[in-house]
Amino acid sequence: MSPVITLTASVPLDAPPAWAVLERALFDLMDRSVHPYLEKYTRPDGTLIWADEWKNSRDGADDLYESFYNWPLFYLLGGGDHLLTLGQRQWDAITKQLTELGPVLDEYERGYDQFHQGESYIYFYFLCLADPTNERNRERAVRFAGLYLNENPDALNYDPDRKLIRAPHNGSGGPRWGQSDNPEPRYGWSAGMRTYGLPYTDIPGVREYDDLKNSDAARRMGEAMQERMGKGDVVGNLMVTSLIANAFLLTGQEKYRRWIVEYVDGWRKRAAGSTPATAPPGQQERPKPDGLLPDNVGLSGEVGEYLGGRWYGGLYGWSWPHGYYNIGMAAIVGGANAFLLSGDKTFLQLAREQYDAVWKLGELRHPRGQAMSLESHWVDQLYDLDQKIFVVPYRHNDNGWFDYQPLSPVFPAAVWNLSMDPADWERLEALRRVEKYDWRRVQGFRNKEDNGREQPWLRFLAGDNPEYPEQMLASTYGQVCRRLELIRQDAEDLTKVNIHHWQQLNPVITEALVQLTLGAPQIIYNGGLLHCRLRYFDAERKRPGLPPDVAALVSRLEADRTVVELVNLSPFESRIVLLQAGGFGEHRFGTVRYSQRTSVYPGDPQAYRSPAIEQITEEETVDDVHLQVELPPATRIKLDIKTARYVNEPSYKPPW
Numbered sequence: 001m002s003p004v005i006t007l008t009a010s011v012p013l014d015a016p017p018a019w020a021v022l023e024r025a026l027f028d029l030m031d032r033s034v035h036p037y038l039e040k041y042t043r044p045d046g047t048l049i050w051a052d053e054w055k056n057s058r059d060g061a062d063d064l065y066e067s068f069y070n071w072p073l074f075y076l077l078g079g080g081d082h083l084l085t086l087g088q089r090q091w092d093a094i095t096k097q098l099t100e101l102g103p104v105l106d107e108y109e110r111g112y113d114q115f116h117q118g119e120s121y122i123y124f125y126f127l128c129l130a131d132p133t134n135e136r137n138r139e140r141a142v143r144f145a146g147l148y149l150n151e152n153p154d155a156l157n158y159d160p161d162r163k164l165i166r167a168p169h170n171g172s173g174g175p176r177w178g179q180s181d182n183p184e185p186r187y188g189w190s191a192g193m194r195t196y197g198l199p200y201t202d203i204p205g206v207r208e209y210d211d212l213k214n215s216d217a218a219r220r221m222g223e224a225m226q227e228r229m230g231k232g233d234v235v236g237n238l239m240v241t242s243l244i245a246n247a248f249l250l251t252g253q254e255k256y257r258r259w260i261v262e263y264v265d266g267w268r269k270r271a272a273g274s275t276p277a278t279a280p281p282g283q284q285e286r287p288k289p290d291g292l293l294p295d296n297v298g299l300s301g302e303v304g305e306y307l308g309g310r311w312y313g314g315l316y317g318w319s320w321p322h323g324y325y326n327i328g329m330a331a332i333v334g335g336a337n338a339f340l341l342s343g344d345k346t347f348l349q350l351a352r353e354q355y356d357a358v359w360k361l362g363e364l365r366h367p368r369g370q371a372m373s374l375e376s377h378w379v380d381q382l383y384d385l386d387q388k389i390f391v392v393p394y395r396h397n398d399n400g401w402f403d404y405q406p407l408s409p410v411f412p413a414a415v416w417n418l419s420m421d422p423a424d425w426e427r428l429e430a431l432r433r434v435e436k437y438d439w440r441r442v443q444g445f446r447n448k449e450d451n452g453r454e455q456p457w458l459r460f461l462a463g464d465n466p467e468y469p470e471q472m473l474a475s476t477y478g479q480v481c482r483r484l485e486l487i488r489q490d491a492e493d494l495t496k497v498n499i500h501h502w503q504q505l506n507p508v509i510t511e512a513l514v515q516l517t518l519g520a521p522q523i524i525y526n527g528g529l530l531h532c533r534l535r536y537f538d539a540e541r542k543r544p545g546l547p548p549d550v551a552a553l554v555s556r557l558e559a560d561r562t563v564v565e566l567v568n569l570s571p572f573e574s575r576i577v578l579l580q581a582g583g584f585g586e587h588r589f590g591t592v593r594y595s596q597r598t599s600v601y602p603g604d605p606q607a608y609r610s611p612a613i614e615q616i617t618e619e620e621t622v623d624d625v626h627l628q629v630e631l632p633p634a635t636r637i638k639l640d641i642k643t644a645r646y647v648n649e650p651s652y653k654p655p656w
Helices: 018-041 061-066 071-077 081-101 114-130 135-146 209-213 215-228 235-251 254-272 324-342 345-360 410-419 422-434 454-461 468-489 511-518
Strands: 006-008 363-365 389-397 400-405 534-538 550-558 561-568 575-581 588-597 615-624 626-631 635-644
Touching: 018 081, 018 468, 018 511, 018 550, 061 081, 061 114, 071 081, 071 114, 071 511, 081 114, 114 135, 114 235, 114 324, 135 235, 209 215, 235 254, 235 324, 254 324, 254 345, 324 345, 324 389, 324 410, 345 389, 345 410, 345 422, 410 422, 410 454, 454 468, 454 550, 468 511, 511 534, 511 550, 534 550, 550 575, 561 575, 561 626, 575 588, 588 626, 615 626, 626 635
Parallel strands: 006 626
Antiparallel strands: 363 389, 389 400, 534 575, 550 561, 561 635, 575 626, 588 615, 588 635
């Protein structure tokens, strides 16, 4: 193995850039923020202070894990060593707590949908990426993946002949048939679920959501859901591919790659197929648009087997509760994992086809009066309610397309991040052109998914929003401060709080650091892996993340080019940063052009003014997955790196 190329910064930090100062201030703030959070909400063993019994439901395990999910992510960005220690402790504690309460068996969810499991297990993927040498997590990763390779005889979740997962609810207990464990299933009225409406519109005596207040109507709907959503595969199961990819990235075993390609291919074929919808008597048949994913397939391999031939109506499918919102994420996650492990770019087409299908159905509508099931998600789009806005239908049922809402840039941004295809950038530009708000604006908010500022970040990369780094970092700093104050003022009885209480107060917020240091959008929250242009390692301490005092800013991303600036704010200590091409070492650095000082510094001690800084651009051939940069005290360096993407076998293997 040839030695890693090392560059040495020489440009002095005469005027520290504001973004660098804010970035390190944010690191320092979040390093300290976890302590009051833990002191308030956890017992000495790390378990959450909460009820000692589980409600009669399969739902909710994800909410406990989500309360800490991004702590190991913050560690691998450069957060303190305690973020990994505490992140691992909290994972173990929550797993133990959920095992005692019932939803977890053998350290993995007993059986629930992958939309929610994906929210849980991004936490585990970050732990594995942050410390791939952890043998206990490695064993877990192999065992968890084995649940879908039928390596556990008590959990035969997969049908290898028909290329399908056998139930919408699945896990360590195997297929968990039905929607409920109640022998008399019901789906009654709920204020929290009212916004999503009826799962089905053809149930006798159930024409409106409020009809579910009637006991008999609730029983009939529950029975229909138990039968129609209780067995066979659903498109949301594509999110399980990250569980399998995680095992591959730890072990390199070929069987995981084969499984992912085989399973995603099965769904690609269903999307390519022409599936007519069997309409109720007197209604028009609604065939599936070309390329659109059907959301359900029966145990025989037939689309619509339990839904009268309908391509819609499966659990977390086109009809209920979220439609395109979660189907788009499933298509991205499945396609991204198959692409990462196979190198076949056509897998990304699966996500594009879902986006393009709803895009074509978009129109301008006034937001007032629109029944948007996810209205709280559209902070930017609904900022100005005095004009029509571009909306697309997120859902489809027997009555056709409905639930018109703004189209999130999260979906095309995730695909562009992977492909760097000009056509994918044009999808983003087309969306920007039809929007009625300024994509450069930074709104002060933090949602559960820790995303929502893709628009101003993309305009920064386009050269149209130069102040974005400072604005985004300042906004994030303020949101962390707000959460700390909410924690201080929280007087709730913690044994009775809502199951979402802790995740709404988690003071670790990573979107700004992911964008600005790694050159990537935030992960797809429901099961996505960290697909990014760069990663960093502290070469002296041999751990992931930026070293202390060092700030990074990725300012340009192209298919074969990465521009990043590194700053050492310490006037006392040198720092050595090891850059990696890609989150999993899947890229390779080519030549690098970098700034070098040619003038004298610090100059004559009798002069009152600092000397003018003169610099030139030099070039070095790297031809490696790693590049090392030494930053003497108070120096900076700008790197313009030729980058060959997806040319190496992806792996969690650390540089040393």
